[in-house]
Amino acid sequence: MEARPPDRPVVCVLGDIAVDVRLSLPALPRHGEDAFASDSGTGVGGCGANVSICLARLGITPRIFAGVGDDLWGQEALALLSALGADVSVVTVVPGRGTHLTVIVVTPDGERTMLGHRAASSHLGPDVLADGLAPAVPAGLVVSGYALADDPQRATALRALDLAARDGVPVTLDLPGRLSSAMCDITRDVLPQVGLLIVAEDDVCPLGGRRDPEAALAFLADQVADVVVTQGADGCRYLGTDGFHRASFPPVRAHDSTGAGDAFAAGLVAARLAGLGMGEALEVSSAFGAAATVRPGAGRALPGPADALALLLDGGNTVSAAASSWLSRLRH
Numbered sequence: 001m002e003a004r005p006p007d008r009p010v011v012c013v014l015g016d017i018a019v020d021v022r023l024s025l026p027a028l029p030r031h032g033e034d035a036f037a038s039d040s041g042t043g044v045g046g047c048g049a050n051v052s053i054c055l056a057r058l059g060i061t062p063r064i065f066a067g068v069g070d071d072l073w074g075q076e077a078l079a080l081l082s083a084l085g086a087d088v089s090v091v092t093v094v095p096g097r098g099t100h101l102t103v104i105v106v107t108p109d110g111e112r113t114m115l116g117h118r119a120a121s122s123h124l125g126p127d128v129l130a131d132g133l134a135p136a137v138p139a140g141l142v143v144s145g146y147a148l149a150d151d152p153q154r155a156t157a158l159r160a161l162d163l164a165a166r167d168g169v170p171v172t173l174d175l176p177g178r179l180s181s182a183m184c185d186i187t188r189d190v191l192p193q194v195g196l197l198i199v200a201e202d203d204v205c206p207l208g209g210r211r212d213p214e215a216a217l218a219f220l221a222d223q224v225a226d227v228v229v230t231q232g233a234d235g236c237r238y239l240g241t242d243g244f245h246r247a248s249f250p251p252v253r254a255h256d257s258t259g260a261g262d263a264f265a266a267g268l269v270a271a272r273l274a275g276l277g278m279g280e281a282l283e284v285s286s287a288f289g290a291a292a293t294v295r296p297g298a299g300r301a302l303p304g305p306a307d308a309l310a311l312l313l314d315g316g317n318t319v320s321a322a323a324s325s326w327l328s329r330l331r332h
Contacts, residue, residue, distance in 0.1 A: 009273060010087070011055055012133045012169075014065040014160050015048025015144035016121040017081070017091065018100035019073045022258070022297050025105055028113060044077045045298040046100055046121070047144040047174070050259045054266030054288065055142075056085030057304040059330055060273065063087040063134055065160065067124035067153070069099035074120070080300065092128050094120040110254030110293055122150040126159045133160065137167045139273055142265065145175035148186050161193040172196040174265040179203045191223035196272075198265055201231045226278070230264065235286055238278055247282035249290040250311045259298025264289030267308065271326070280323045287312045305330035 022041045029035035052062035064086055068074030070093050077099065078088045097120040105113045133141060141164045147157040164171045171193060177200040179187065184207045191197065197220060199207060208216025217239055220227045226240035235248035267288030271281035291303035291311050309327040312319045 008059060008061045009139035010061045010063055010134055010136070011140040011142060011269065011273070012063045012065060012138045012160070013048050013052050013055070013142045013144075014147050014157055015051060015142070016046035016100050016118070016146055017044065017049045017064070017066045017068050017074075017077050018046030018102045018116070018121070019043075019077070020045035020102050020104055020258070020298060022104045022106060022256070024296070025107060027107060028105060039296070041297050043297055043299045043301070044080050045102060045104075045259065047146055047176075047262050049077065049081060050262035050298050050302060051142055051144070051174070051266045051269075052081060052086045053084050053299060054263050054302050054304075055270055057302075057330075058266065058270035060139075060270055061085065061087055063089075063138065064091055065124070065128055065156070067092045067094045067097070067100075067120040067122075069093070069097045069120040070095055071098055073099040084300065090128055092120075092124055094123045097123055104258050106256045106258065106296070110257050112256060112258045114258075118146075118150065121146075122153045124156050125152040126156045128156060129159050129163060133163050133167065133169060138169055140170045140172065140269060142172045142174060142269055145173060145179070145183070145187065148183065148190070154186070158190070161190055165193050170195045172198065172265065172269050174198045174261070175200070175203065175207075177203065177261075179206060181206070184209075188223075191220070194224050196226045196228070196268070197224040198228045198230065198261075198268070201229050204229055228268065228282070230261065230289075236264075236282060238282060240278070242278035245279045245282055247279075247286045249286045250314070252290045252294050252311065254293035256296045257293050258296075259302050260289045260292040262298065263292035263302050271323070274326055276322050276326060280320045283312065283320060283323045284308060284327065 023037035024039040100121040102116040210216035267285035271284040287308035
């Protein structure tokens, strides 16, 4: 079990805890066809769990607001997350519901396709926040965009955003890719309560309500202090209070992109909390995102500081002293 020193900052995470069933296929089958995997695996995943695991490995105690089913998978997920350093004391066991299930199909290019049943996740109600975000004001709140998809979890996310605004807690909103028009509308309404927005390149125009990507990004930057646009293997770009930055992902041979976005978000949040500038923080988060793709699966397979640092130093990449020093301290 990983130690949890009392001086660790607490970051609240509102997202999903899921059972991941991973299947490696040579190609996605056509409608009505059969397909058989060359490899498979099961484990704990979901955006809330993945972000929390990475935060714990980066010296932070994540406090998870999520729902699990009253089944064996829910019990095992809570035991694993607690052992890895997360605070699961406010995770809700939803009676009569199964734990969120995600079937993840991974093709040889490392890209994943997900099919899921959100089950207990979407049934997380606002009563979980009756005592606020934490016994003491947390250092941050990370909200998964999936939490805005369905009520009552959506109502819980909106309540969490209200509490964060009341208590002056910095909010990170990490959006999934390929937002529906309904999700864009909901997200647009909450942007004034968000400090850091992480959004995929393809969603900038729909979310910003503009056809021109630069105009859409400018609109989002008017609503949110810091906007990070992820561009897959091409890295990311940033516009906000720290000016403009670009970061590239260290080159890797990707085996499975599952959880890469969650690792990216956790690396960014932790680095900013540690006082790194946005340029250095994007180095760290890009390394975490890339390192997450080299091993199959998410959850406990996600990277730690030693993995990210090794990737940054491999092949003579230019690494800032601040990023290198911080990751070096954490890996010991």
